[in-house]
Amino acid sequence: MVELDQQAVGRLSRMDALQNQAMAKAQQTRRDLEALRLRAALDRMAEGEFGYCEDCGDDIPRRRLDLDPAASKCVSCAAG
Template sequence: MARIDEIAREDALGAEGQSVVTLDQQSVGRLSRMDALQNQAMAKAQQARRDLERRRLTHALAAMEDGEYGYCEDCGEDIPLPRLRLDPAATRCVSCASG
């Protein structure tokens, strides 16, 4: 839950970076605009990563409520605790994740 709250705070900080880059060649040169567009693309990519992490964590919380947390979705075996500590949203054991 703490990480989901932290992601929400990061969303607020990243919102400005995703805004539309205006074309005003009087105040911003072509290279500055290209830099702004690149920064915007990076901000959108970071938002996509945060969205994915939020969905994975929300899914893990739902699995906890259903009593299904900590079991591999492929083989049904327990996911080792060190793996869950590393990635609380892990849904597969190491064997199944590695193929």
């Protein structure tokens, strides 16, 4: 018969819970940042600035906007 060390199981459960909590928090942070990016894109649409790079003012290629509608920079400026 195998006996379980209840303290070890409890520690693992706490570690698992902490890891799950950290992952949920990180996921919520990513969702919040994406929501901010999309709101900023909607603001650019309302201002007539959507589709133009916020750094250089050039057009952001349509294909880039198709892939990421919240893109606010052209490829050159985004690359740095």
